[in-house]
Amino acid sequence: GNSVTQMEGPVTLSEEAFLTINCTYTATGYPSLFWYVQYPGEGLQLLLKATKADDKGSNKGFEATYRKETTSFHLEKGSVQVSDSAVYFCALSETGANSKLTFGKGITLSVRP
């Protein structure tokens, strides 16, 4: 079956530090890959996505590249802000409409001033 593995957390960084959150996956076929973010007290929001190999998703300064050869979708940001403090989930879905998502465990990011 499908699975998503995220690096263990939590992660604490100083403002303007570089961020990498690792994510690897196991899936049959060619899944779409996602990063979701959950701010305190809010629901999950789609941060970025990539639907095929070598695609790069980007949003709000975050980037992730779909690497089929390493089955990875690592999240990066060059300079984090305090407002980036949240829980980040990597997820995948099989291709097609209405496909259910398989999530990683999530990782808590805390950015200190």
Place this chain on the structure above:
Amino acid sequence: GAVVSQHPSWVICKSGTSVKIECRSLDFQATTMFWYRQFPKQSLMLMATSNEGSKATYEQGVEKDKFLINHASLTLSTLTVTSAHPEDSSFYICSAVNFGPGYNEQFFGPGTRLTVL
């Protein structure tokens, strides 16, 4: 972006009672909604897929008689936890799929915290 609401945002109930949680897509129609359960410091686990006008599809290990799902309209799905027990205490999250030509995205509700005493 599309908005999904859940009601209530939190509920406390006595063991043995039933609790209904609503999930609404506020500005789009969703033929498919999903229900997830999230334990502290753990991932979201898919419980079931709710399809408008038909029976829900439950994931392996989820008791369909325990977690009743009704998707009576294109904007509303309900999850009823029947005869709730303390082990059912959890954070329940729904999502609704907004799809059409060239787009397909799940939008998540803010979640419902259930505490069973």
